[in-house]
Amino acid sequence: xxxxxxxxxxxxxxxxxxxxxxxxxxxxxxxxxxxxxxxxxxxxxxxxxxxxxxxxxxxxxxxxxxxxxxxxxxxxxxxxxxxxxxxxxxxxxxxxxxxxxxxxxxxxxxxxxxxxxxxxxxxxxxxxxxxxxxxxxxxxxxxxxxxxxxxxxxxxxxxxxxxxxxxxxxxxxxxxxxxxxxxxxxxxxxxxxxxxxxxxxxxxxxxxxxxxxxxxxxxxxxxxxxxxxxxxxxxxxxxxxxxxxxxxxxxxxxxxxxxxxxxxxxxxxxxxxxxxxxxxxxxxxxxxxxxxxxxxxxxxxxxxxxxxxxxxxxxxxxxxxxxxxxxxxxxx
Amino acid sequence: xxxxxxxxxxxxxxxxxxxxxxxxxxxxxxxxxxxxxxxxxxxxxxxxxxxxxxxxxxxxxxxxxxxxxxxxxxxxxxxxxxxxxxxxxxxxxxxxxxxxxxxxxxxxxxxxxxxxxxxxxxxxxxxxxxxxxxxxxxxxxxxxxxxxxxxxxxxxxxxxxxxxxxxxxxxxxxxxxxxxxxxxxxxxxxxxxxxxxxxxxxxxxxxxxxxxxxxxxxxxxxxxxxxxxxxxxxxxxxxxxxxxxxxxxxxxxxxxxxxxxxxxxxx
Numbered sequence: 001x002x003x004x005x006x007x008x009x010x011x012x013x014x015x016x017x018x019x020x021x022x023x024x025x026x027x028x029x030x031x032x033x034x035x036x037x038x039x040x041x042x043x044x045x046x047x048x049x050x051x052x053x054x055x056x057x058x059x060x061x062x063x064x065x066x067x068x069x070x071x072x073x074x075x076x077x078x079x080x081x082x083x084x085x086x087x088x089x090x091x092x093x094x095x096x097x098x099x100x101x102x103x104x105x106x107x108x109x110x111x112x113x114x115x116x117x118x119x120x121x122x123x124x125x126x127x128x129x130x131x132x133x134x135x136x137x138x139x140x141x142x143x144x145x146x147x148x149x150x151x152x153x154x155x156x157x158x159x160x161x162x163x164x165x166x167x168x169x170x171x172x173x174x175x176x177x178x179x180x181x182x183x184x185x186x187x188x189x190x191x192x193x194x195x196x197x198x199x200x201x202x203x204x205x206x207x208x209x210x211x212x213x214x215x216x217x218x219x220x221x222x223x224x225x226x227x228x229x230x231x232x233x234x235x236x237x238x239x240x241x242x243x244x245x246x247x248x249x250x251x252x253x254x255x256x257x258x259x260x261x262x263x264x265x266x267x268x269x270x271x272x273x274x275x276x277x278x279x280x281x282x283x284x285x286x287x288x289x290x291x292x293x294x295x296x297x298x299x300x301x302x303x304x305x306x307x308x309x310x311x312x313x314x315x316x317x318x319x320x321x322x323x324x325x326x327x328x329x330x331x332x
Numbered sequence: 333x334x335x336x337x338x339x340x341x342x343x344x345x346x347x348x349x350x351x352x353x354x355x356x357x358x359x360x361x362x363x364x365x366x367x368x369x370x371x372x373x374x375x376x377x378x379x380x381x382x383x384x385x386x387x388x389x390x391x392x393x394x395x396x397x398x399x400x401x402x403x404x405x406x407x408x409x410x411x412x413x414x415x416x417x418x419x420x421x422x423x424x425x426x427x428x429x430x431x432x433x434x435x436x437x438x439x440x441x442x443x444x445x446x447x448x449x450x451x452x453x454x455x456x457x458x459x460x461x462x463x464x465x466x467x468x469x470x471x472x473x474x475x476x477x478x479x480x481x482x483x484x485x486x487x488x489x490x491x492x493x494x495x496x497x498x499x500x501x502x503x504x505x506x507x508x509x510x511x512x513x514x515x516x517x518x519x520x521x522x523x524x525x526x527x528x529x530x531x532x533x534x535x536x537x538x539x540x541x542x543x544x545x546x547x548x549x550x551x552x553x554x555x556x557x558x559x560x561x562x563x564x565x566x567x568x569x570x571x572x573x574x575x576x577x578x579x580x581x582x583x584x585x586x587x588x589x590x591x592x593x594x595x596x597x598x599x
Contacts, residue, residue: 069595072427073427074423074426074595092426104423107420107421107423107424111346113346114346114349119342121338121342122338122342126335126339126429127429128429
């Protein structure tokens with residue numbers, strides 16, 4: 001199989017009933033409910049090779065989670081073709097379900113009143129994992145995520161970060177070949193986020209798993225995904241290497257200078273947008289095309305001790321893509 | 333099969349996590365039996381009294397029998413289905429290679445096993461306090477028919493409960509109301525859990541026997557008490573079996589439509 005996931009002209013519409021405000025509104029929507037069609041996905045197409053780790057990014061309501069749900073068989077597509085590991089997800093064939101996992105940051109499967117180990121045992125039975133393999137992968141996962149001491153504590157008494165790591169174990173015990181991660185680091189602190197990221201990276205490498213990840217956390221995307229798919233309003237705006245996204249949309253360069261003595265800062269404004277001044281350092285943003293000229297001018301007119309020209313940080317570019325500061329043309 | 337055995341075990345363990353809840357439920361059951369017991373023993377103060385074909389022994393056996401049957405037929409966990417659908421937790425199950433209906437049936441069986449073991453202990457204690465005289469059925473055929481009727485009742489009640497809970501697919505807020513109406517009102521009063529059905533006027537009885545409710549508690553007990561002729565027993569078993577099959581078919585169909593609806597809303 002040369003493609004793990006194939007999505008072709010996928011459309012998904014939702015029917016929602018509009019509820020009006022207030023008592024009169026509630027009454028009128030009870031009598032004649034107004035139906036509205038929300039077009040969550042408008043003909044998206046992409047494919048993913050086995051073992052690839054792809055970041056799926058876009059603002060809230062772009063259609064990321066909807067795509068993941070269609071791919072894991074939770075949603076019935078309005079039209080279009082989807083195939084995961086050779087299966088039609090909606091059939092929810094047990095063989096298919098044993099090969100995939102969907103982890104949603106806001107949904108939990110662990111039994112709230114019992115220690116996590118009980119849910120793991122249950123999943124062992126549900127996924128029919130042989131005892132020996134179960135022990136192996138449990139030990140491995142517990143070590144990697146460092147949760148040994150939480151296994152026998154009631155889930156309700158754990159912190160969010162501890163619980164999320166255990167959720168991940170519950171989702172991975174059956175060693176899925178395809179993993180859908182929806183906001184896996186949501187609500188976690190910086191240290192826990194880093195742990196989670198290391199783990200995802202490692203799991204992808206070690207198990208040759210295909211991973212499709214959505215996140216609002218730029219660090220997740222930048223650190224994990226080589227390829228990204230940018231989606232907004234149900235349409236794919238970009239599909240390619242993260243590097244390419246950056247070079248295509250990095251319209252500016254950043255010039256950092258160290259001044260040897262105080263000088264008229266107002267004059268700097270004429271050369272580029274001053275982002276930060278913290279004497280002796282100053283940071284300027286200039287258009288890519290004129291970066292060299294700007295640097296020359298700076299050296300010429302200012303007492304510059306040191307000067308570097310840098311690329312814009314990836315996070316900044318993606319942020320601009322989201323906020324619409326740079327317009328992304330549709331996929332060619 | 334092993335799958336469902338594990339579900340049985342974890343479900344059992346979870347019942348114990350809600351100890352207070354469980355104990356209160358048992359206390360409620362004991363109070364209920366005491367209430368009905370004293371009511372009927374007041375009616376039958378004179379051991380010679382016979383009303384509606386019941387004498388003191390038989391009515392008290394009926395009351396204790398209902399107690400056991402409650403644990404067997406009416407104790408259930410499937411009432412949680414509505415909440416799972418409304419909160420979107422159903423998603424977790426849809427992602428797994430597991431049959432949701434069988435999953436809940438297994439959890440129901442586990443709940444019944446736990447309740448039955450407690451009910452047995454309670455009944456022994458109550459027996460020593462109240463010292464009623466029991467009617468013991470000795471005919472093995474009658475006992476066998478009784479057990480068949482109980483199995484039918486268990487499956488039928490499960491089907492009824494699941495069906496009522498599946499209302500949530502279409503009316504997310506409707507789960508509780510329909511559960512209250514069907515389970516609390518109809519089941520309690522029309523199944524014979526509070527009073528034997530045959531004390532009602534015949535016209536009403538005839539209507540009731542066409543419905544599934546009497547076959548949940550009243551009919552199995554009648555078989556145990558040996559109050560029905562063989563023809564009547566087999567005829568009722570047939571009706572109850574048809575209701576059971578009907579429930580199985582209907583819940584599977586409603587389920588198939590329900591998850592499509594569930595997915596259309598996109599919870």
